[in-house]
Amino acid sequence: MPLHPSPLRILGNGARLDVKEAEAALVEHYPRLVRLAYLTLPPSLGRHRRVLAAHAVVQRALYGGAPTAPGQGEGTVPAPRTAGSAGHGGGPQAPAYAGVRLRVVRSALAYDSRPRWWPARVPPPATLRPSMPVVRGLRLFPRAGGIEEFTLDRVVAEVTGPARAALGLLLLESLSEDSTRTLLGEAGAAAPADAVRVAGEIAGSDHDRVRTLLRSPEFDPCTVQTRPSDLLRRRNRRRAGTAAVALFAVAGGLALDAATGPGHSGPPAVAPRATPVVGALDPVALARTPAGQWADTSRVDFSAWAPRGGRTDDEALLARALGAWARPPAGAAVTRAPGTPDVPPAQSPRLLFAGDLGGEAVVLFHDGGVRVVRYAEPRSRGGVPELDFARVDDADVTTAAAVVVSRSGGAARFLLAPWIAESATRDLLTPDSPARPLDVDEDGVTAAVSGPAGGGGCGSWPVMQLRSSERIVEKHAFLVTDLGDLSPVHLTHTPKPGSGAPARQPREATGTDALVGWARTACSLQGLRGSGVRAVNHWQFAEQSLPGIRAGASWVCTRADTWRGQGRVLVQFVPPATSATAPAEVVADRRNTALCSRFGQHVVAATRWRSPTGAWYVLAAGSRAATGIQVAGSVRGASKGRTLAVPAPRDAVFRASARLRGGGTMQSVR
Incomplete structure (x- = not known):
């Protein structure tokens, strides 16, 4: 991804900044900018695509005009350089670096946006997002951290892009809350104040610990591991492509024979052949864990389940189950848990169970990472098969302890x-x-x-x-x-x-x-x-x-x-x-x-309560770090402890907050 910046760009109304300084700042602080971009990008991209997108966002930060330093209005010039900003781009507070950082945040937030004409609550497809480099044959991802890093990554994945950016600006860039709100506003974030508030909730009172976690290899897209992409899928695609070419050739030949033959009313000269089942839909290729492996592995999850049931060798049943997974038959009852994809398997799944339960034949599969799939067909004719999909990624000894195989009568x-x-x-x-x-x-x-x-x-x-x-x-x-x-x-x-x-x-x-x-x-x-x-x-x-x-x-x-x-x-x-x-x-x-x-x-909550004598009160309480509670509104009160009780009218309108140990306040949850 080569960069070709021009030697000088216009910033605002007549203000100028040498783009070479911006380029030097980008090169000097490249790892921290890429880390900030990686944290801001939506986790829905996946770790591989987030790594590529983070590098693309930073390397393209000089495209389409020079970076504008935050806070510069029309007709203003960049802030004067300090001693730390001299030389090649300057330090993190230099205007050149600040302008590049603003553009990085703005570009990373664009991956979460959608066109105005795109339906709300429907994520836009990758084709409508900014482009990113393509790497074939390899998967790139940061090194895995410990349980704390994993938990933080799951928490960060729940919040919006501006909140993720705010967390990075506050902890990685050490900006103040006011500066963070200003930068997010200039980057196009819809609600900068809400984003900063959510980031503060994630950071809690121990900013140093969360900052250390964000600086760990789990969030470092510059230190990555490489693995081959799905070799079996690539092999199957090549085989499928070859089979498709052969099928078209045969179909073309048959069409030519039919058009040039002596008659068209008789049976075809070549009987149709069933399409062979290969790759992920081959029941013979199903993954099967040896019995007892669960006791000799550090990965105690669905990958340690050996196949069980009386029909684990029934290839016809397994083929029907795999075929229904790939293409559900007409009338099949298909259910899936929220957020669970129901696409066909990309590689041979793992067989967990195949057997008869009551009036059904049931098959359970695990696709090796994300899903458990249940197939059930009635043993009597005329019934409709069922397909159930559920997510089980990162399951463990407790969350992989059981799976529903049948339901009846509640x-x-x-x-x-x-x-x-x-x-x-x-x-x-x-x-x-x-x-x-x-x-x-x-x-x-x-x-x-x-x-x-x-x-x-x-x-x-x-x-x-x-x-x-x-x-x-x-x-x-x-x-x-x-x-x-x-x-x-x-x-x-x-x-x-x-x-x-x-x-x-x-x-x-x-x-x-x-x-x-x-x-x-x-x-x-x-x-x-x-x-x-x-x-x-x-x-x-x-x-x-x-x-x-x-x-x-x-x-x-x-x-x-x-x-x-x-x-x-x-x-x-x-x-x-x-x-x-x-x-x-x-x-x-x-x-x-x-x-x-x-x-x-930290959590603070409040409610109304009526005592046995008929008197009404506003009650409030906070968690361990609360050192004082306040209630404001149509009723007012304060306490120095973690709980509060204030006499109040039955219809009192109020809002509670708490002071936290170590400074700061928190509003009651609603």
Whole structure:
């Protein structure tokens, strides 16, 4: 990607800046500019294309006119050089570098934009995005970091492009919030103030730690690993191309014979031949994991499942399942979890199960990375086959522990992972009742497990309590529940403040405190059905004494993380009640947020509450880092602790905020 800048460009109305300085600044600070571009670019591009796009954005920063330094209006000249800006482009504060940085941010944000005529909420195709270099035969991606870097990457993927850019400008470029808002405005961001606010929520109070993570190899597109592209796909494409050419040649020859032969009413001279099944649709080529490999691998996920079931060698059934995946037959019932692609397999998938269950023949596949696919065909004639798609990327010992193989009458049967040593069921709404053993057959298929009641009822909430084999982890029991997708949802619990447990460390929800807490909030899971949820954490972030009575209340943040990376938060107020399963009050519902996660550690919430004497109050509470609470609006009040109670009219309009340890404030979540 050669650069051919002209020697001098006009900036604004008569202001000039030597483009050689801008080029020198670009070359001198190339790695930091590419890192900023990589962070700003949309994660939907994939790591390979983000690396290429980041380099393209920076290298093209001098095209189409000279870079304009931020904050220069019409008729102004660039700011005078400082000692640090002399020479080849100057330091990060020089006008030349500032102008290049502005153009890099503007170009990176363009990858998130869409043409005005393009439908809202529909991402534009790659052909409508700015172009990028093409690399054939290789895949490029930054070196993988640890769990903290991975978690930060998932959190950053949930926010908008301007928020990602703001995070990079604040932490990587060390700009102030005002300077960041100004730069984003000049780069064309729609709501710079909101972007800076979201970036501040991600950074939290420990800016140095998040800055260190952003400077790690996980976010460095200049230090990359290379791997070959999908060799099997390339081989299949070549074979498909050759087959297509041969097919056209044969078809042309037959057409010529038909046109020149003695007659056209008789049967064809050559009988039609079935198209051979090759590559990803060949049942013989299915990947099959050896039995027992799960106990001798560090990757305990669906890749460690050996095929099970009585029809794993039935090539006809497997061929029908693969064919239906590639091209669903007319009338087939196809369902997919949100964000799950239903395209045909790019390479031979892994066989997990093939067998008869009740009146169906069921086949389960794993495509090697992103999806689990279920195919079911009725054993009697006249039925319609079913196809279900679900995302399972980055599954682990808990989220790859079970898959739904059949549903009937509000109940489901699950295929358990080979590392599950014990299985039982329990009701979250009866925390004092012991778990009941769950029957599992020799193939790992459970007996029918009742699902949570539909239609808004919540008389019980069944869950499975599973325990992993001691061959991979000792005494590890956990809970999963069925929310309508192929993969059940992992339930966890974060201990309340003062429990002696480290802050913000989710753990398995099998202890007494966890079960008692889930009993009051389990019914809120109803609203998460069919939304592609991976795991839900129950965090009791505050306890509060209530005015006029001796009982207390608790505040809970229930965070649902989806397979596609987005999160949803329900903040719930749990007042004292005569029943241990009385549902909590949902006071806030926030989607696509980092709140209540590792990178959204602070939360403040408020609600109205009526005491047994009939008096109304505004109650508010904050998490561990809150040092004071304020309420403003038609009712006012303040406290120096983490909770507040203020007498108020029943219809009071208010807004709560909290002061945070280490400085800063946070508004209550709505």
